[in-house]
Amino acid sequence: MSESIVLKITIHFGVGFGCCYGCSSFSWVAPEMTAKRRIAHLDMDAFFASVELLRYPELKGRAVVVGGRRVPPPVSGSDGGYTYGRLGDYVGRGVVTTSTYEARALGVFSGMGLMHCARLAPDAVLLPTDFEAYRHYSRLFKQAVASVVDVIEDRGIDEIYLDLTARAEPTALLAQQIKQAVSDATGLTCSIGVSPNKLLSKICSDLDKPDGLAILTADDLKTRIWPLAVSKVNGIGPKATAKLKGLGIETIGELAQASPALLLQQFGHQYGQWLHEAAHGIDERPLVTSREPKSLSRETTFEHNLHVRYDKAALTQITDELCDRVSRDLVGKSLLCRTVGIKVKFADFSVVTRDISLPQPIQSAQALREALADCLRRVQWHDRIRLLGVRASSLVHPGVEDQDAAQLTFWRET
Ligand code: DCP
Numbered sequence: 390m391s392e393s394i395v396l397k398i399t400i401h402f403g404v405g406f407g408c409c410y411g412c413s414s415f416s417w418v419a420p421e422m423t424a425k426r427r428i429a430h431l432d433m434d435a436f437f438a439s440v441e442l443l444r445y446p447e448l449k450g451r452a453v454v455v456g457g458r459r460v461p462p463p464v465s466g467s468d469g470g471y472t473y474g475r476l477g478d479y480v481g482r483g484v485v486t487t488s489t490y491e492a493r494a495l496g497v498f499s500g501m502g503l504m505h506c507a508r509l510a511p512d513a514v515l516l517p518t519d520f521e522a523y524r525h526y527s528r529l530f531k532q533a534v535a536s537v538v539d540v541i542e543d544r545g546i547d548e549i550y551l552d553l554t555a556r557a558e559p560t561a562l563l564a565q566q567i568k569q570a571v572s573d574a575t576g577l578t579c580s581i582g583v584s585p586n587k588l589l590s591k592i593c594s595d596l597d598k599p600d601g602l603a604i605l606t607a608d609d610l611k612t613r614i615w616p617l618a619v620s621k622v623n624g625i626g627p628k629a630t631a632k633l634k635g636l637g638i639e640t641i642g643e644l645a646q647a648s649p650a651l652l653l654q655q656f657g658h659q660y661g662q663w664l665h666e667a668a669h670g671i672d673e674r675p676l677v678t679s680r681e682p683k684s685l686s687r688e689t690t691f692e693h694n695l696h697v698r699y700d701k702a703a704l705t706q707i708t709d710e711l712c713d714r715v716s717r718d719l720v721g722k723s724l725l726c727r728t729v730g731i732k733v734k735f736a737d738f739s740v741v742t743r744d745i746s747l748p749q750p751i752q753s754a755q756a757l758r759e760a761l762a763d764c765l766r767r768v769q770w771h772d773r774i775r776l777l778g779v780r781a782s783s784l785v786h787p788g789v790e791d792q793d794a795a796q797l798t799f800w801r802e803t
């Protein structure tokens with residue numbers, strides 16, 4: 390049957406913390422040759438805690454912890470001073486959202502249980518979180534950076550990637566200008582890593598924290614990156630780290646020396662290959678200078694309503710075509726999806742959707758078809774069908790699957 394298919398493509402964008410500096414559409418910055426690129430990663434220092442210190446400057450130099458549940462704000466006295474909560478007095482199940490470097494020196498880090506930390510640093514000051522303030526300073530620092538550099542990828546509340554490739558200024562000078570702009574706008578410090586790609590720059594920005602600047606060339610890989618733990622690579626999460634440890638691989642250098650065949654066999658083709666490349670400092674990902682899409686979908690309204698049994702061949706063909714299209718969209722945007730969904734609109738205009746979340750992200754039309762079969766089995770076909778749609782969501786970039794899952798947990802916890 391030759392059904393005329395009206396295809397509609399939808400790309401849903403997340404709101405997130407993102408600012409997109411006037412870009413209204415999704416756009417890629419074409420990757421240049423790795424060796425030529427100058428990519429910076431900027432990460433704010435002890436971000437939430439530093440914002441709190443702007444409000445309570447007398448706490449500078451003290452162990453300060455931000456986090457917990459129902460933590461009361463400091464009480465202001467008649468003399469204008471504050472009485473602060475003491476970590477040692479905290480009772481409850483909350484976790485540390487972040488801590489100052491002084492608190493970290495006492496062993497108190499993000500994600501740790503506060504009751505446990507209370508024993509490590511009882512005299513530390515405990516402050517409640519104030520996300521509105523953090524979002525405000527996030528916007529301020531991003532605007533300040535945007536006044537110096539125009540190719541920016543927003544990666545979250547306290548980090549961004551910058552492409553400095555086209556700039557004439559020496560890297561160190563430019564990085565200092567950026568740090569100064571951030572400091573002038575917010576009174577906060579940040580750390581910057583510069584290297585030929587995002588993967589290395591992300592590692593680099595952490596090398597010299599706080600208020601750091603680390604510039605790395607491809608030649609520094611062996612001396613500065615290889616001695617580090619594999620978990621320093623964005624994309625090697627706790628699960629992969631543990632599995633690598635079981636194989637006797639703890640440092641990035643050891644990972645680089647591991648046989649690619651072993652990595653492929655242990656981690657599957659895609660992730661195994663990525664692990665090998667990451668350890669060798671290879672990463673061609675371009676900066677994504679606009680908001681990331683949250684989902685991609687294709688749908689089609691039929692000229693005549695179709696019957697689930699009598700028009701099975703046509704429905705199969707249409708579903709296959711939708712999967713092909715969504716797959717091509719994913720490939721075109723260098724994305725994989727972890728969730729696949731079907732949308733069915735019936736002749737009576739009722740709409741049913743079914744989703745499936747997958748253990749591994751997928752991209753191929755075949756994998757989409759297989760995932761969709763599961764969704765289709767769960768639909769109650771009570772009427773003729775007017776419209777079918779296929780949706781790919783929980784989108785991730787190849788190679789960062791692990792880390793994105795970690796980030797997800799991270800925000801859920803806060
Ligand atoms: N954050 C959170 N939950 C976590 C870790 C961090 O909510 N488990 C928040 C608090 C941090 C902010 O995200 O201030 C940024 O995270 P970073 O990992 O960049 O940590 P910091 O900026 O606090 O410290 P650093 O100086 O190490 O970047």
Ligand code: MG
Nearest residue numbers: 432433434547
């Ligand atoms: Mg930070």
